[in-house]
Amino acid sequence: MAFSRRYDWHFPPNALGELLARKQAAGRALLDLTQSNPTRVGLDYAREAILAALARPGALVYEPSPRGRPEALGAIAEYYHGLGCPLDAAQLFLTASTSEAYGHLFKLLGDPGDEVLIPTPGYPLLAYLARFEGLRAVSYPTRYSEEKGWSLDLEVIEALVTPRTRAVLAVSPNNPTGAYLKPAELGALDALCTRHDLALVVDEVFADYAGPTAPPPPLRTAAGRTRCLTFVLNGFSKMVALPQVKLGWVAVCGDVDLAREAGRRLEALLDFYLSVAGPVQHAVQRLLAGREAIQRQIVARLEVNEAWLHSQADRSGHGRVLRREGGWYAVVELHDTLDDEARVLDLLERWDTLVHPGFFYDFNRDGFVVLSLLPPPEIFQAGAAHLLSVQPK
Ligand SMILES: Cc1ncc(COP(=O)(O)O)c(C=O)c1O
Structure with a gap:
């Protein structure tokens, strides 16, 4: 049977996906800083x-x-x-x-x-x-x-x-x-x-x-x-x-x-x-007609998490947060030599923290992670603290 070549239908096992599946199967409560589903982050909808x-x-x-x-x-x-x-x-x-x-x-x-x-x-x-x-x-x-x-x-x-x-x-x-x-x-x-x-x-x-x-x-x-x-x-x-x-x-x-x-x-x-x-x-x-009420909550959430991220990055000296003009994400550049895959695996393995590696978005080199700013502040802060404290082994 021939299938279209528009897509690579082979799904080779990937280390992050496998580790994530293991954590989920084990029932671990993850600090998910990739969460950008607004209906899952505790917003107050009308x-x-x-x-x-x-x-x-x-x-x-x-x-x-x-x-x-x-x-x-x-x-x-x-x-x-x-x-x-x-x-x-x-x-x-x-x-x-x-x-x-x-x-x-x-x-x-x-x-x-x-x-x-x-x-x-x-x-x-x-x-x-x-x-x-x-x-x-x-x-x-x-x-x-x-x-x-x-x-x-x-x-x-x-x-x-x-x-x-x-x-x-x-x-x-x-x-x-x-x-x-x-x-x-x-x-x-x-x-x-x-x-x-x-x-x-x-x-x-x-x-x-x-x-x-x-x-x-x-x-x-x-x-x-x-x-x-x-x-x-x-x-x-x-x-x-x-x-x-x-x-x-x-x-x-x-x-x-x-x-x-x-x-x-x-x-x-x-x-x-x-x-x-x-x-x-x-x-x-x-x-x-209801957009302003929900947008206000989201903007407030983005700003609280981003402000905390900046203060934590300044304090730790381990990374810097790039300028965010808009949108729901923060890009953090880490000051270390870990490659992206090693970093995201380490964060998930040791700290139950999930972030997106920069290569997922085609950054031109290692050293970047992308965080959703939508998660509830207690989750965001706990996960981001792990990110900024992780040092190369
Ligand atoms: C830049 C951008 N465009 C489009 C979409 C998809 O929007 P929709 O849910 O309407 O397909 C997304 C979803 O995250 C997005 O980030």
Whole structure:
């Protein structure tokens, strides 16, 4: 039997996965600093309001609509109006998640063997999503300096463009580095995409979560700010911290004629799937209205954990916390010579502490770990204390 080569379907045993399975089988209570499921970290959700929003009578009727219900699209357009962006509901297309939106865009833009440029360090899923659609993900580096934080090198990005390149992807703020796109970077990406006839895809799932070192003001959306064909992605998994309700969307912007043609094709594609459930479509307006209450709690949690991490890193002298402009993650650079795998295994083996190694996000060398800032402070602090006290053996 032949299976597709879009994915490496072999799962060779990996040391961290095996150790984790052993710990779990033994019933160990882990200090899980990879936890980024907001529904598992003790936040106070408006339970009754959420359940009521998902139980509207309209949810009993099947109303297939490739782009989504007009009321839902209108409520999302209002979100952009609130950011000062005059987006029209006709530019919006619902999907069952942001990940699904990527899949549709890759189908829309590329043929097998075509390429998309993705940021590194970056969200590991992007390369897989591209491969599932037969595309090749080509990484472009983002760079860190103490003075400027993370930034893009437009010359490097341009050098990676080939006749097969179809799109440049940007994540703002990026996962895990937390860097927002700066207006000048967006302008330069726009010019580059226009010059080479490429689409620009901007993933803004963390855009509402500005951190203490966010640029004043952070670029909350690229929608309405570009001339090239631009797809802006967002969704409920982060914006309202409800990944389980499964809602994402695409705003198609930029060049009016191209955007109209892309929208026509995207709508045709969505019509084959009709994947967005009725109950969530009926709930969009109400769930969006509740976002500030949950976002406030999350921002407070991120800040408490991050402040503690900074103080602990300063005190221990064992690592430094990189600048986080936004998003849910902290990147810690450790001042030692342990390789990433040895470090994460040691932390889990000796201290029941789980962190993500930098290589998971394609950092260009050893010495980085990524922590979710979402866990309850007592868990976060206990785990991070182990991280910062671990010395090379
Ligand atoms: C940058 C980024 N984009 C997209 C997603 C996926 O979002 P969704 O749950 O809507 O598929 C994530 C999830 O963590 C993410 O970090």
